[in-house]
Amino acid sequence: MSSTSQKHRDFVAEPMGEKTVMALAGIGEVLGKRLEEKGFDKAYVVLGQFLVLKKDEELFRDWLKDSCMANSKQQKDCFCCLKEWCDAFL
Amino acid sequence: MPVLVEEPALLSKSRLRSDFVAHNVKLHLKHIDHRNAAEFSSDEEEDVQDEAEKEEKPEEAEMPDPSGLTDDDLKAALLRHGFKPGPIVASTRALYEKKLRRLLRSNGHNLLNAAEKVMYSASEEEEEEEEEENGEDDDAESGAEEEKQEAAEQSDEAQPGSSQVQAGSQTVAADASSSFTSPVFSITEMVEEMESRGSLSTSSNTVREFNGSNGQEHCSGSSRLDTPVVDNSSMKNHSVYCTPRTSPHKRGMKPPREPVIDTFKDLLPAETTPTGIYATRRRPIKGAAGRPVQYAYPDTPFSPTTLERRVVERRLVPIHIRFLFFLVMACILYLIYELV
Numbered sequence: 001m002s003s004t005s006q007k008h009r010d011f012v013a014e015p016m017g018e019k020t021v022m023a024l025a026g027i028g029e030v031l032g033k034r035l036e037e038k039g040f041d042k043a044y045v046v047l048g049q050f051l052v053l054k055k056d057e058e059l060f061r062d063w064l065k066d067s068c069m070a071n072s073k074q075q076k077d078c079f080c081c082l083k084e085w086c087d088a089f090l
Numbered sequence: 091m092p093v094l095v096e097e098p099a100l101l102s103k104s105r106l107r108s109d110f111v112a113h114n115v116k117l118h119l120k121h122i123d124h125r126n127a128a129e130f131s132s133d134e135e136e137d138v139q140d141e142a143e144k145e146e147k148p149e150e151a152e153m154p155d156p157s158g159l160t161d162d163d164l165k166a167a168l169l170r171h172g173f174k175p176g177p178i179v180a181s182t183r184a185l186y187e188k189k190l191r192r193l194l195r196s197n198g199h200n201l202l203n204a205a206e207k208v209m210y211s212a213s214e215e216e217e218e219e220e221e222e223e224n225g226e227d228d229d230a231e232s233g234a235e236e237e238k239q240e241a242a243e244q245s246d247e248a249q250p251g252s253s254q255v256q257a258g259s260q261t262v263a264a265d266a267s268s269s270f271t272s273p274v275f276s277i278t279e280m281v282e283e284m285e286s287r288g289s290l291s292t293s294s295n296t297v298r299e300f301n302g303s304n305g306q307e308h309c310s311g312s313s314r315l316d317t318p319v320v321d322n323s324s325m326k327n328h329s330v331y332c333t334p335r336t337s338p339h340k341r342g343m344k345p346p347r348e349p350v351i352d353t354f355k356d357l358l359p360a361e362t363t364p365t366g367i368y369a370t371r372r373r374p375i376k377g378a379a380g381r382p383v384q385y386a387y388p389d390t391p392f393s394p395t396t397l398e399r400r401v402v403e404r405r406l407v408p409i410h411i412r413f414l415f416f417l418v419m420a421c422i423l424y425l426i427y428e429l430v
Contacts, residue, residue, distance in 0.1 A: 054176040059185050066184065 008077065011043075012084045019043045026070065026077030034068035050082045156187040156194075164190060171197060 008025035016023070021043050022032035040046050053059040060082075061075040070078070156164060161178040164186055168175045171193040175186050 049181060052176055052179065052182055053185070056176075059182075059189065062188065063181075063185055 004080070005077070008081050008084075011081050012088060015089055016043045016047070016085065021046055024078050025081035026074040027068075028074075031068045031070055031074065038067050040067070046078075047082060047085075050079075050086075055083065055086065156190040159187075168193070 005025055007023070011019070011023055011025060019042070020032065021027055021035050021040055022029060023043055024046060027035065027046075035041075035046065040049065049063060050060055053063065057079055060079055061072075064070045064075045064078060156167065159167065161183070164183070165175055165178055167190050168186060171190070173189065173193060175189070176182065178186055
């Protein structure tokens with residue numbers, strides 16, 4: 001549990017509903033803004049992208065890097081967060 | 091080369107391999123040319139292009155530019171490289187193109203390495219054969235040399251080892267000799283006497299002398315305390331003394347030792363034995379095998395500790411007197427304290 005952040009735990013604890021993209025672990029204000037400009041304004045849209053890429057880690061991380069210039073740690077956090085949410089609720 | 095249009099199945103294995111390699115190398119080169127033209131040597135390009143021009147393959151269509159492909163083609167290419175893509179939509183297309191490029195690069199490198207390995211292995215085999223033929227002669231020589239070296243090494247090792255062993259043996263011998271010198275001095279004397287006399291009886295004689303010298307101490311000690319015993323048995327001693335004297339084995343006995351040996355001989359049986367070997371009767375174990383228990387051993391010598399204790403006790407005040415004295419003093423002191 002110590003390896004995951006509080007944000008991660010909060011996101012994974014319940015269905016995401018209408019949560020903003022900034023609720024995702026690893027996605028802060030700056031990255032969130034960039035994603036919103038691209039059209040990914042809600043967490044479930046990012047989830048959609050994640051699922052379209054068939055939950056592939058490499059592809060999703062590349063996509064995050066390309067779309068919002070997330071660094072390695074941010075990519076990893078976001079991927080893990082979404083993956084765990086899918087394991088729990090999907 | 092006459093092979094222009096041939097079924098791939100009819101080609102020989104090596105030809106297929108070389109063609110495939112060449113084709114991929116060519117493809118790879120073509121792809122690379124887009125980006126870094128200067129990286130490859132000219133030799134490879136020339137060799138490759140000669141073979142590549144002769145055959146055409148459908149794979150050329152997908153090649154160097156994934157972005158020029160349709161979604162289906164892109165998907166097919168990815169599948170060919172062993173990667174199963176998801177739906178190629180607007181948001182995912184760029185990613186899949188990037189993926190394909192990565193796969194092509196890695197595959198090209200792998201094939202190159204494999205081709206090189208194949209080529210090198212073939213050449214290596216030839217070289218190995220030659221080396222083996224040459225190596226057999228060399229091996230014989232080297233083997234002989236090795237044996238010589240080993241022998242030399244072994245001898246070198248053995249020499250220090252042997253020297254060590256010799257040194258050790260010498261030291262051991264020195265120690266042994268030194269250890270043997272002092273106590274064996276008497277034994278050597280006895281041996282010499284044996285040789286001079288040249289009979290077993292002499293050995294017994296010398297042994298008795300040895301024992302006599304050892305027994306001299308306690309005999310002398312005992313003589314002081316046990317003089318009455320000696321006096322009583324003087325007749326016995328004489329008798330004992332006489333019989334050994336008359337025996338022919340008694341040549342080595344010296345006169346001054348006679349009285350001492352007499353007391354010592356109290357332990358010995360009066361009868362003479364043909365070999366002259368005397369043995370003291372062993373004390374029987376109490377109660378063992380139905381032997382009668384002998385509680386009193388009048389002839390047993392006293393140990394030095396008992397003798398000393400007796401000497402000391404004679405000088406000290408006896409215990410009874412000490413106890414009485416203590417009681418008397420206690421009573422006196424009690425009376426004194428009561429009266430005062």
